Amino acid sequence: MTGFAARARALAFMRHAALVLIATALVLPVYWILMSSLRPADQIFRHAGTFGLETLVPMQLTFENFRFIFSGTFPRALFNSMFIGVATVTLGVFVNSMAGFAFAVFEFPFKRALFAVVLLSFMMPFESIVIPLYTLMRGLGWTDTYAALILPEVAGGLVIFLFRQFFAGIPKEIYEAAVIDGANWWQIYWRMTMPLSGPTIATASLMLFIHQWDAFFWPLVAASREELAVVQVAIARNMTLEQANWGALFASASSAVLVAMVPFLFLQRYYIRVVATQADR
Amino acid sequence: MNARWWVPFAFLAPALVGLAIFRFAPIVIAAVGSLFGTTLRGESVFLGLRNYTELFADPSFWSTVSTTLIFNLIINPFQVVCAMGLALLVERPTRFVHIFRASFLLPMTVSIALTSIIWAIMLDPTLGPVNGFLRWAGLPAQRFFRSPDQALGTLILVATWKGAGYWMVFLLAGLLSIPKDLYESAAIDGATGWQRFWRLTLPLMRRPLAFVLVADTAANFLLFAPVYIITNGGPNGATQLLMFEAYQAAFAHLNHGRSLAISTIILAIILAIAVVELRLFRPAEGSA
Numbered sequence: 086m087t088g089f090a091a092r093a094r095a096l097a098f099m100r101h102a103a104l105v106l107i108a109t110a111l112v113l114p115v116y117w118i119l120m121s122s123l124r125p126a127d128q129i130f131r132h133a134g135t136f137g138l139e140t141l142v143p144m145q146l147t148f149e150n151f152r153f154i155f156s157g158t159f160p161r162a163l164f165n166s167m168f169i170g171v172a173t174v175t176l177g178v179f180v181n182s183m184a185g186f187a188f189a190v191f192e193f194p195f196k197r198a199l200f201a202v203v204l205l206s207f208m209m210p211f212e213s214i215v216i217p218l219y220t221l222m223r224g225l226g227w228t229d230t231y232a233a234l235i236l237p238e239v240a241g242g243l244v245i246f247l248f249r250q251f252f253a254g255i256p257k258e259i260y261e262a263a264v265i266d267g268a269n270w271w272q273i274y275w276r277m278t279m280p281l282s283g284p285t286i287a288t289a290s291l292m293l294f295i296h297q298w299d300a301f302f303w304p305l306v307a308a309s310r311e312e313l314a315v316v317q318v319a320i321a322r323n324m325t326l327e328q329a330n331w332g333a334l335f336a337s338a339s340s341a342v343l344v345a346m347v348p349f350l351f352l353q354r355y356y357i358r359v360v361a362t363q364a365d366r
Numbered sequence: 367m368n369a370r371w372w373v374p375f376a377f378l379a380p381a382l383v384g385l386a387i388f389r390f391a392p393i394v395i396a397a398v399g400s401l402f403g404t405t406l407r408g409e410s411v412f413l414g415l416r417n418y419t420e421l422f423a424d425p426s427f428w429s430t431v432s433t434t435l436i437f438n439l440i441i442n443p444f445q446v447v448c449a450m451g452l453a454l455l456v457e458r459p460t461r462f463v464h465i466f467r468a469s470f471l472l473p474m475t476v477s478i479a480l481t482s483i484i485w486a487i488m489l490d491p492t493l494g495p496v497n498g499f500l501r502w503a504g505l506p507a508q509r510f511f512r513s514p515d516q517a518l519g520t521l522i523l524v525a526t527w528k529g530a531g532y533w534m535v536f537l538l539a540g541l542l543s544i545p546k547d548l549y550e551s552a553a554i555d556g557a558t559g560w561q562r563f564w565r566l567t568l569p570l571m572r573r574p575l576a577f578v579l580v581a582d583t584a585a586n587f588l589l590f591a592p593v594y595i596i597t598n599g600g601p602n603g604a605t606q607l608l609m610f611e612a613y614q615a616a617f618a619h620l621n622h623g624r625s626l627a628i629s630t631i632i633l634a635i636i637l638a639i640a641v642v643e644l645r646l647f648r649p650a651e652g653s654a
Binding site for chain 2: 107133179184199242274299349
């Protein structure tokens with residue numbers, strides 16, 4: 086029996102060692118970039134080649150790198166990404182919730198086929214159509230415009246699906262009562278259903294925003310003009326040039342990482358709840 | 367629900383028009399455009415299948431295809447195994463499990479472009495801290511992305527660093543939905559942990575595993591940013607993947623016919639993958 090207990094303890098120890106090792110490998114690169122953005126420019130690589138405590142813990146901290154990037158072209162890229170993200174969220178929540186409402190509430194011809202098309206659109210990653218979409222945009226004369234960066238990401242299968250799932254859970258009697266009271270469908274959608282959808286709207290908004298914030302391939306080809314560069318493209322362009330200011334690169338990369346990571350940290354609890362409710366079944 | 371016949375279509379119209387223009391029209395444009403070429407004076411001429419015959423006669427195209435196949439044959443099973451390993455490690459609700467789950471998900475929040483930039487610096491042979499660590503541990507420094515032998519393997523590891531946690535979410539949801547009494551009765555019957563995994567867990571996880579494998583294949587097949595940012599297809603074509611070849615044909619060599627022919631091949635493969643994925647898709651899993 087003691088042999089069995091010892092084996093179980095050894096297994097638990099190995100499991101925890103593996104957990105700590107993997108978590109370190111996953112978190113450390115992000116940590117190192119964030120820390121390096123706070124180091125004075127001449128300190129960034131001084132402790133990288135020779136490993137030691139100072140590789141991980143900066144002895145001198147400065148906000149100089151951040152002050153530098155915010156005096157250059159980076160604020161413009163930040164504005165572009167924010168504007169494109171907010172515009173996509175505004176249009177996307179509206180357009181996709183309407184479609185989700187139709188799929189959840191009405192019966193109509195070709196409903197199953199249309200819904201399959203919607204699902205198919207989200208099983209095909211956006212990258213697969215980037216090059217022919219560029220051909221289309223060039224034909225329309227839309228390259229190098231905000232519209233080219235915003236409109237293609239507005240309608241999305243996954244967001245339509247999210248809204249459909251939520252609206253399908255609302256009891257049909259509520260709609261029937263509203264129809265009897267003389268409300269038209271637009272009023273039912275806009276005054277009754279949407280105000281109930283707070284959490285779904287929040288999830289959809291976050292998904293749409295992060296998707297645009299992280300986008301790289303499409304903004305790279307669709308907008309070559311410097312003034313339309315989004316954050317990801319601006320940072321990557323700085324990377325490919327002969328790098329003279331590493332501090333600025335680290336500071337801009339850190340800012341871009343944090344914008345996507347902070348909302349995720351807030352949603353962490355919600356995410357675990359979603360997984361946990363699945364476990365209860 | 368009763369409504370006049372046009373009401374549902376009015377609600378659907380904006381989204382369907384958007385999908386038609388921005389998701390489905392490009393498929394047609396790729397197929398039609400691949401049959402045309404551009405003259406030096408910029409006129410469009412019909413070439414029939416010549417873009418394809420030229421592509422298939424080009425040894426550099428076949429070397430890209432073989433690199434893409436090798437890359438996918440290794441990375442997709444590898445990522446599924448890693449994601450499954452991570453899910454099994456954080457399945458049981460032990461102390462600190464939330465911290466580990468969060469740390470596994472952290473790379474998922476770093477965009478693919480930033481992942482590429484971070485790892486290009488981390489793995490730089492002279493400046494990067496990874497070689498600094500290797501030297502400190504008494505190991506020889508490596509060339510990583512600068513070596514033709516290591517570049518593709520390094521690319522696989524970097525893509526897995528970002529992807530494994532994301533795919534873990536789907537598998538963890540699957541694992542947590544397996545009824546606990548199944549494990550209890552197996553334990554009473556005297557099954558070892560190893561036997562329980564092979565005879566109980568794996569068969570019950572077949573569907574989520576298949577879904578993740580297929581969806582992951584679609585994502586990796588289209589990998590572009592790390593090749594563009596870190597390696598430019600090199601060294602010596604070691605990381606020349608199909609998506610990057612299509613990009614180069616259009617934007618470096620200005621050969622749109624060739625680029626659209628490659629895009630059409632990519633789209634045909636992606637559509638086939640998407641149809642398989644659609645059949646494996648169950649609503650309960652998609653919401654995770």
